[in-house]
Amino acid sequence: MADLTTRIGALVLKNPIMPASGTFSEELAEVFDLDCLGAHVTKTITQGKRAGNPVPRVCEVNGAMLNSIGIPSKGAEWFLQNTVPFYADYDAPLVISISANSADEFARFAEEVSVPGVAAIEVNISCPNVEDHGKAFAMRPGPTGDVIRKMRSATDLPLWAKLSPNTGEVVEVAQAAEAAGADALVTANTMLAMAIDSATGRARLGNVMGGLSGPALKPITLRMTYQCARAVSIPVIGCGGISTVDDVLEYLIAGARAVQVGTATFISPTTMPRLIGELEQELEERGLTSVDALIGSVDIADEAITLAEYA
Amino acid sequence: MADLTTRIGALVLKNPIMPASGTFSEELAEVFDLDCLGAHVTKTITQGKRAGNPVPRVCEVNGAMLNSIGIPSKGAEWFLQNTVPFYADYDAPLVISISANSADEFARFAEEVSVPGVAAIEVNISCPNVEDHGKAFAMRPGPTGDVIRKMRSATDLPLWAKLSPNTGEVVEVAQAAEAAGADALVTANTMLAMAIDSATGRARLGNVMGGLSGPALKPITLRMTYQCARAVSIPVIGCGGISTVDDVLEYLIAGARAVQVGTATFISPTTMPRLIGELEQELEERGLTSVDALIGSVDIADEAITLAEYA
Amino acid sequence: MPASLCVVSDSAPTAAPVRHSVNEVDCRVKAHEWVNGQYRLLTLSAPCSVLDCQPGQFFHLLCPQTDRFHPYLRRPMSIYSCNREKGELTFLYKVAGEGTGALAGLETGDVLNIVGPLGQGFEIRPEWRRPLLIARGVGLATLAPLAQECARLRLPLTAICSARAPDLLMSTNLFRSFGAEVITVTDTEGNSDTESLTPLIEGLIRSRGIDAFFTCGSARLMRMLQEIGARHGIGGQVALEQHMACGIGMCQACVRPFRREDGAVNLRVCREGPVFDLQEVL
Amino acid sequence: MPASLCVVSDSAPTAAPVRHSVNEVDCRVKAHEWVNGQYRLLTLSAPCSVLDCQPGQFFHLLCPQTDRFHPYLRRPMSIYSCNREKGELTFLYKVAGEGTGALAGLETGDVLNIVGPLGQGFEIRPEWRRPLLIARGVGLATLAPLAQECARLRLPLTAICSARAPDLLMSTNLFRSFGAEVITVTDTEGNSDTESLTPLIEGLIRSRGIDAFFTCGSARLMRMLQEIGARHGIGGQVALEQHMACGIGMCQACVRPFRREDGAVNLRVCREGPVFDLQEVL
Numbered sequence A, B: 001m002a003d004l005t006t007r008i009g010a011l012v013l014k015n016p017i018m019p020a021s022g023t024f025s026e027e028l029a030e031v032f033d034l035d036c037l038g039a040h041v042t043k044t045i046t047q048g049k050r051a052g053n054p055v056p057r058v059c060e061v062n063g064a065m066l067n068s069i070g071i072p073s074k075g076a077e078w079f080l081q082n083t084v085p086f087y088a089d090y091d092a093p094l095v096i097s098i099s100a101n102s103a104d105e106f107a108r109f110a111e112e113v114s115v116p117g118v119a120a121i122e123v124n125i126s127c128p129n130v131e132d133h134g135k136a137f138a139m140r141p142g143p144t145g146d147v148i149r150k151m152r153s154a155t156d157l158p159l160w161a162k163l164s165p166n167t168g169e170v171v172e173v174a175q176a177a178e179a180a181g182a183d184a185l186v187t188a189n190t191m192l193a194m195a196i197d198s199a200t201g202r203a204r205l206g207n208v209m210g211g212l213s214g215p216a217l218k219p220i221t222l223r224m225t226y227q228c229a230r231a232v233s234i235p236v237i238g239c240g241g242i243s244t245v246d247d248v249l250e251y252l253i254a255g256a257r258a259v260q261v262g263t264a265t266f267i268s269p270t271t272m273p274r275l276i277g278e279l280e281q282e283l284e285e286r287g288l289t290s291v292d293a294l295i296g297s298v299d300i301a302d303e304a305i306t307l308a309e310y311a
Numbered sequence C, D: 001m002p003a004s005l006c007v008v009s010d011s012a013p014t015a016a017p018v019r020h021s022v023n024e025v026d027c028r029v030k031a032h033e034w035v036n037g038q039y040r041l042l043t044l045s046a047p048c049s050v051l052d053c054q055p056g057q058f059f060h061l062l063c064p065q066t067d068r069f070h071p072y073l074r075r076p077m078s079i080y081s082c083n084r085e086k087g088e089l090t091f092l093y094k095v096a097g098e099g100t101g102a103l104a105g106l107e108t109g110d111v112l113n114i115v116g117p118l119g120q121g122f123e124i125r126p127e128w129r130r131p132l133l134i135a136r137g138v139g140l141a142t143l144a145p146l147a148q149e150c151a152r153l154r155l156p157l158t159a160i161c162s163a164r165a166p167d168l169l170m171s172t173n174l175f176r177s178f179g180a181e182v183i184t185v186t187d188t189e190g191n192s193d194t195e196s197l198t199p200l201i202e203g204l205i206r207s208r209g210i211d212a213f214f215t216c217g218s219a220r221l222m223r224m225l226q227e228i229g230a231r232h233g234i235g236g237q238v239a240l241e242q243h244m245a246c247g248i249g250m251c252q253a254c255v256r257p258f259r260r261e262d263g264a265v266n267l268r269v270c271r272e273g274p275v276f277d278l279q280e281v282l
C-alpha cells in the first residue's frame, strides 16, 4: 500500500486531501466519516458577528460557479464553543480559517483562537484591508508580510497563508508570506468574476461581482501553485478546480504537498473520500510507494520538436 | 432593421463585432467576406523580427485553451508592405496591434506604423517592460500611463490600450491609460495559466505557462469590462470567451461598446458573421432599434429577497 | 402515485448529526412522463438508504450534461412521493432552464445521481387538527406528500390549488385520493388573486374551523396567509426556495432572513428549511 | 474505398487568397466502421463545396461532446478519400485521446461539423517518374489518396507499409488496387527498423529506379529517407503533424522549423504544409 502521508511543516497529514475553506462544515459528517480526510479546514470566521452578502449568492457559469457569500460569521466565541469541540472527536488536524480588517486585528484574533484542538490557522488575506483603502491584503507583498509577521508573534500555531489569484504579484506575495514566517501557502482563493443574465440584463449575483471557483479556475491556480512551489521553500497546498484524481496529480506534480477540494464537494459530496481512494490506486499503478515521489516532479519539455511516432 | 453601428471614439464601426488580435489573419478571407466585420484587428507585431515560443504552443483545458504562441513577428517593414495593403481592399477599419520593450520604443513604433490604411493602433501592453524588470506594462498604472503618453505624442491615430487580467489593479491601470490619452480600452488579454499532463508529468506547453482564453475566461474579463466601463469615460471593448450572441449581449450590457472574438473563431471560423446576424435578430426581438440601447444597461439587483412566483 | 410516504418517526435529521443520513446515490429512471405541457413526473428506483424521508424534504439532483444543456450545480427538488415498499422516489417538476431542461431529457433506464434526503420537512403540531393547504404551481408537488401525511394522521383536510390556467392544475385528484376537499382557483378564471382568496379562506376558517396553514409556491399567497393568520391567530408553515450550491448546509448560499426572538436571523433554506414557520418569514 | 479522388487542377489554394475556398459545413455520417482494434474509417456525406481537394490536404473536425469526452479544439485529419460523384469524404483515424475518443462515438446519421479542405497537398513533380511511398501507422491514411493520384497519372508505384504488428497494417489492398507493389514490414516480424529498411530501399532504388520518396507517420523513417535521399540525390515530400488550434493559418500554433535559402524558418504545418519538401525538414 502506497504511503499517502504528507508533511506540512510540523503537521503530518495522513493523506494530502482536505477541504477548502467555505466549502466544508460539520454537516458533511452526515455524508461520510470525516476522519478519512487529511485535515479539516473550516469556513473563514471573523472575530465579531457578520451578516454576509445579499442573495443570490451563487450562480453557475460554463462548468464553474461564482459565489459572493462573503464571510457571514457567528463570531469567535460561538465558534470556539461549538465548532472546535465538534472536531475534537476526530483525529484529523483542525485548521481554522480566520479573517480580520487589519494586521493587528489578525494578530489579536490569532491569539484568541490558539486553543487546544486547533492544529493550524489558515490566514484568509483575501479580505479588504481597512488600512489600505480596502484593498485585499493578498494583493501586495507589504500588507501580506505585515499580517503574517504580527500573527507570527501572537501564536505558536502553524500559519497557512491563503493567496489570491487576483494579484499581479503572486511570487512577491508568496515570498513575503514566507519571509514573515508563514509555515505554508495555500494557492489559491477564488478569482474575481461576474455574470449577467442576458435575457433580463440583471447581474446574476446580488453582490454583482463574486469569486470564480470550480474547473475553470484550475489552469490559473495550478500555475500559481507551480510559481509558488519554485519561489518558496515552505510547503504549498494547491487549491482550485480539483474534482478528479488527475487534478490532484497535476497539483502534486506542479509542486503542491497537499490539496484542498472546494466546489467539487458541492457537485458530489463524496468527492474527497473518492479522491483519496483513487490517489492510492494511482500511486500503486505507477509503482510509486509514496506521494512524495510525485511532488514537484513536473517535467519541463525541452525545446526539441519531435515528430509523433505512430505504431 | 436595428442599427448595429457603434462609435469607438472617432471611429464608427458598422457593427460591434471584430476579431481579437492573434486569432485573425488574411487567411480567414477564404472562409467568409471579411467586410462584414466591424473592424479588422491584426496579430501583434514588433518592430523587428521575432521567433515566438517553443512548441507545443497550444493545448486545451476543460472547455478552453492555453496558448504560448508568443509574438512571432516578421517585423514592421514586412507588415507595412504586405499586410496593410491586403486590408486596403476592405471598408472595415484596420486596427493594428503593436508591442515593444519600452515606452520610447512603443512611441517610435507607433509613429512608424501611422500610415494611410491604418485606422487605429491597439497597444498590447501585456508584454515585458525591459525597464521594469520584465514585468508587463499592463500590470501597473505607471508604466501603462508612460507607454500611452509617449505614443500619444508620436501619432494622431486612435490608441486602444489592451489591458491584462493578470493585474490586481485593473481600475487603476484603466484610468492611467485614459488619463494618458488612450481613446479606448480593450478588456482583456489572456490570463496566465498552466496545464500538466498527469500521465506523463510533462507541462503541456513548450513554454510551460501560457494564456487562458475561451469560455472559461469570460467571467473574469466580463468583470473587468464592467469595472472599466464604470471607471473611465472612454469606450471599452469587451474581449474574452465570447462565442454566442448571449456572450455578446452580456458584454454590451456590462458596458462594452464593441466586442472582440478570439478563440471562438478557432472552434468555428464562421463565428463572427453568425454573431452579427444573431445580434441583429436579438435586437429586433427585443424591440430595440440600436446597439446603444443595450450598452451599459446592467441592472444591479437591489437587496430585496423575493420569493419565486410560480405561475 | 398514491404512494405511502415513509415518514421518519420523531428525530429530526439534525438531532443526531454524526449518522450518515445523507446519501449520494445513482438511481435508475423507472418512468418519466409529461403531466401537462410544462410539468414532468420523474420516477426513480431508489435504494432504501434514501427512502427514509419526511414530507417537505428535498433531494439535490445532478442533472445530466446534454448536447444543449450544461448544468453545473445540482438542482433542488421536493419529494413528490416516496415509497419504501416499491423502492420508488418521484419528483414533479417544471421544465424551466438549463438544469430542468437537461433533466427532461432523461429516459427510462438512464441513471440520475441524487443526494438526500435533505432539509427539515413539515411538522404537523398536535394542536393543528384542521389544516388548510394552499399551493400554487409547483408548490403542489411539495404539498402532495403532506396531504398524504394528513390522511395518515386522519386529519380532515382542505386544499386550495392555484394555477395560471385550469390545464396547469395538477395533483388535484391525488389530493382528493387522500380525502382532501379540493378547491381550485386559476388566473384565467379570475378567482386566484388575494382579493378573491382572502374572503374564501376566512369563510373556510369560519365554516371548517381551519387552524393551520401550509403553503408553497407563491410569495403572494404566503404574504396573504401571514396576514390572515395574524388576524385570526392561526399558525402554519411554508416551504421556501432559494438558489443553492451545496444543498447540505456548508456554503451559506441559500440563506433568507427570518424573525426570531432576538431580531432577524439568516437561516439556510437547505438546512433549517426548506419548511419554516409561516410567521417567521421576513 | 476505391474512391476517385478529386484533385484541384493547377492553382494551389494560396494562389487566390480571397476566394472562399475553405468551408465550415455540417456533414452526415454515412458509415463508421472499425478497420482493426485501433483504427476506424469514417465516411461522411459531404457537399461539393468541400470536395475540391488534393491528396495530403486535411480537414479540421469538431469532435462531438459526449458523456466521457469533452474535446474543445478541433482535430486535424487527413483526407483518406474524397469522391465528388458520391458526395463522399472519408477519414481513417486512430482512436487516441479525448477528440478521437469522442469521434469514435459517432453513429450513422449523426452530424459532424468539418472545416476544409485545408493546407497544401502533395505535389508530384513532372521529373518524378518512379515514386516510393513509405508509410507507417496512420501515415497510411495520408498516403492512400496519393497512391490513387499516382495511379491516375499512370506512374508505377511501390509502397512500403510499416506497422507495429501485422493486424495493424491497413490499406495494403487499397494500395494494391491502385496498382502499387506493396511491401509490408512490422515490428513483430523484426523487419521495420531502419537497419533493415535502408538496404531494402537502396535495393529498390537500384532495381526499380526509385526517384522520389513520399512519407508520413514516422520521424524515424523520415530521418532515414532524408539520409538515403541525400546520398542518392533523391527528392521527395513528407506530410507532417503538429498540434493545431485554428488549422487555417491564423494562430501560429503549428509551426515547425524548416531549412530555407536564408537559414531556418518557422512554417505553419496547417498552411505551408502539412506536406513539405523532405530535405527541408529540420
Ligand SMILES: Cc1cc2nc3c(=O)[nH]c(=O)nc-3n(C[C@H](O)[C@H](O)[C@H](O)COP(=O)(O)OP(=O)(O)OC[C@H]3O[C@@H](n4cnc5c(N)ncnc54)[C@H](O)[C@@H]3O)c2cc1C
Binding pocket: A059, A060, B308, C058, C071, C073, C074, C075, C076, C077, C078, C079, C091, C092, C093, C094, C095, C096, C097, C098, C099, C100, C101, C138, C141, C142, C240, C241, C242, C243, C244, C269, C274
Ligand atoms: C427546496 C426546493 C424544492 C424545490 N422543489 C421543486 C419541485 O418539486 N418542483 C419544481 O419544479 N421545482 C422545485 N424547485 C425549484 C427548482 O429547484 C428550480 O426550478 C430549478 O432549480 C430550476 O433550474 P433550471 O436550471 O431549470 O433553471 P435556471 O433558471 O436555468 O437555473 C439557474 C440557477 O438558478 C437556480 N434556481 C432557479 N430557480 C430556482 C428556484 N425557484 N429555487 C431555487 N433555485 C433556483 C437553479 O438551481 C440554478 O442554479 C425547488 C427549489 C427548492 C429550493
Ligand SMILES: Cc1cc2nc3c(=O)[nH]c(=O)nc-3n(C[C@H](O)[C@H](O)[C@H](O)COP(=O)(O)OP(=O)(O)OC[C@H]3O[C@@H](n4cnc5c(N)ncnc54)[C@H](O)[C@@H]3O)c2cc1C
Binding pocket: A308, B059, B060, D058, D071, D073, D074, D075, D076, D077, D078, D079, D091, D092, D093, D094, D095, D096, D097, D098, D099, D100, D101, D138, D141, D142, D240, D241, D242, D243, D244, D269, D274
Ligand atoms: C495534418 C494532420 C493530419 C492528420 N491526419 C490524421 C489521420 O488521417 N488519421 C489519424 O488517426 N490521425 C491524424 N492526425 C493526428 C490526429 O490529429 C491526432 O491523432 C488527434 O488530434 C489526436 O486527438 P485526440 O484528442 O484523440 O488525442 P489527445 O492526445 O487527447 O489530443 C490532445 C491534443 O493534442 C493534439 N494532438 C495529439 N496528437 C496529435 C498529432 N499527432 N498531431 C497533431 N495534433 C495532435 C490534439 O489535436 C489535441 O489538441 C493528423 C494530424 C495532422 C496535424
Ligand SMILES: Cc1cc2nc3c(=O)[nH]c(=O)nc-3n(C[C@H](O)[C@H](O)[C@H](O)COP(=O)(O)O)c2cc1C
Binding pocket: A020, A021, A022, A023, A043, A044, A067, A069, A070, A071, A097, A124, A162, A188, A189, A190, A212, A213, A214, A215, A217, A239, A240, A241, A242, A260, A261, A262, A263, A264, C245, C251
Ligand atoms: C461558496 C464558497 C465559499 C467560500 N468561502 C471561503 C472562505 O470563507 N474563506 C476562504 O479562504 N475561501 C473561501 N472560498 C474559496 C475556496 O476555499 C477555494 O479557495 C476556491 O473555491 C477554489 O477552489 P475550488 O475551485 O476547488 O472551489 C469559498 C469558495 C466557495 C465556492
Ligand SMILES: Cc1cc2nc3c(=O)[nH]c(=O)nc-3n(C[C@H](O)[C@H](O)[C@H](O)COP(=O)(O)O)c2cc1C
Binding pocket: B020, B021, B022, B023, B043, B044, B067, B069, B070, B071, B097, B124, B162, B188, B189, B190, B212, B213, B214, B215, B217, B239, B240, B241, B242, B260, B261, B262, B263, B264, D245, D251
Ligand atoms: C492563439 C492566440 C494568440 C493571441 N495573440 C495575441 C496577440 O498577439 N496580441 C494580443 O493582444 N492578444 C493576443 N491573444 C489574446 C486574444 O486577443 C484575446 O485577448 C484572448 O484570447 C481572449 O479572448 P477569447 O477568449 O475570445 O480568445 C491571443 C490569443 C490566442 C488564443
Ligand code: FES
Binding pocket: C243, C244, C245, C246, C247, C248, C249, C250, C251, C252, C253, C254, C255, C268, C269, C270, C271
Ligand atoms: S445551499 Fe449550501 S448552505 Fe444551503
Ligand code: FES
Binding pocket: D243, D244, D245, D246, D247, D248, D249, D250, D251, D252, D253, D254, D255, D268, D269, D270, D271
Ligand atoms: S493551426 Fe493555427 S496557424 Fe496552423
